[in-house]
Amino acid sequence: MGINYRNQMGGGKSSTISAIRFISMLLIVTCHIFQYYDNPLCRWLNVGVQIFFIISGFLYASKTIYDPIDFFKKQIRKILPSYYVFLVFAIIMYVVFCRDILTVSTVIKSLFCVGTIKGLGHLWFVGYILFCYFLTPYLCSFRDSIKEKKMLTKIVYYIGLILFVQVIGFLLSSYFLPDRIACYIIGFVLADLYRTLTRLESVIMDGILILIGIVLNVIRGYMEYNGIEISQTLVNAYVRYAHLFLGLSIFLILKIILANIKYNYLYNWSDKYSYHFYIVHLLFILSPFTLMNVTGFAPINCVLAVFASLISAVILFQVTSIVAKK
Numbered sequence: 001m002g003i004n005y006r007n008q009m010g011g012g013k014s015s016t017i018s019a020i021r022f023i024s025m026l027l028i029v030t031c032h033i034f035q036y037y038d039n040p041l042c043r044w045l046n047v048g049v050q051i052f053f054i055i056s057g058f059l060y061a062s063k064t065i066y067d068p069i070d071f072f073k074k075q076i077r078k079i080l081p082s083y084y085v086f087l088v089f090a091i092i093m094y095v096v097f098c099r100d101i102l103t104v105s106t107v108i109k110s111l112f113c114v115g116t117i118k119g120l121g122h123l124w125f126v127g128y129i130l131f132c133y134f135l136t137p138y139l140c141s142f143r144d145s146i147k148e149k150k151m152l153t154k155i156v157y158y159i160g161l162i163l164f165v166q167v168i169g170f171l172l173s174s175y176f177l178p179d180r181i182a183c184y185i186i187g188f189v190l191a192d193l194y195r196t197l198t199r200l201e202s203v204i205m206d207g208i209l210i211l212i213g214i215v216l217n218v219i220r221g222y223m224e225y226n227g228i229e230i231s232q233t234l235v236n237a238y239v240r241y242a243h244l245f246l247g248l249s250i251f252l253i254l255k256i257i258l259a260n261i262k263y264n265y266l267y268n269w270s271d272k273y274s275y276h277f278y279i280v281h282l283l284f285i286l287s288p289f290t291l292m293n294v295t296g297f298a299p300i301n302c303v304l305a306v307f308a309s310l311i312s313a314v315i316l317f318q319v320t321s322i323v324a325k326k
Helices: 005-010 015-036 050-061 066-097 105-111 119-145 153-174 180-196 200-225 232-257 264-286 296-326
Strands: none
Touching: 005 153, 015 050, 015 232, 015 264, 015 296, 050 119, 050 180, 050 232, 066 105, 066 119, 066 264, 066 296, 119 180, 119 264, 153 180, 180 232, 264 296
16 A cells, blocks of 8 residues: 555645755755855755755646646746846846946846846746746656556656656756756656555665665765866766755655654745745845845854845745735
């Protein structure tokens, strides 16, 4: 008998997913604070967005999409209004206070979600998640086409699909990196497999994936800190996929640890405002408007930056709600 992951994690509110989402946001903020201070640990903490992609794919695997166009329109309405409200505000700030940083090219690319303004590089996420939503109806069709296959055959089909997307991504990518898209697809695949695997089989699969993540990142650590004489392009590609598995391993470990955690106000806030918090937070950490140098005491600066991000996230949510009603 399979585990009902739809009720536990894929359908409606899930305390486990909410807790993982909250921890992912903490990882993102911590990573960017470390990046501000040029701490090399930021490269290892930079897994929060990968986990977000995995969560999104995981949740959408339970969807049945009857009208792909209507589905994509709903996702656009969910993602783009907040993005554009913030982007307009940011552009005005840049024009008024640091016009030399802004270029027509970066503004146009940002408007079409295929580029970012200096200091707001985290907004690459918006274009990527929209592309993942565009893929979702096709993933659902693929899922339905192989649902009667034996488990091992399904796994082979899914691995083939992931590899196919990666090859196409490498051939066509200029802005989109295929390993980031793979996070979403892997989350989708995991959720589908969990619905038919037994508890023991799910534990074994989790264990294998976590072990792969550990091994890949031990090798990555050796490569980064000792150096090896091979093509830097190959090293960079390896590091990206090792990083993918690091995010996947953390997701799986958190899923196990937090399986029985209770829903609370903190997770409710995170569910409601995490996207808006993500959109605004870098403005106060790595942009020209950073609050990380307001005082001579780093902890106070960090608190100020996080507090400003929290307040701005709520304001962005409210303003977007008003704009969307008009």
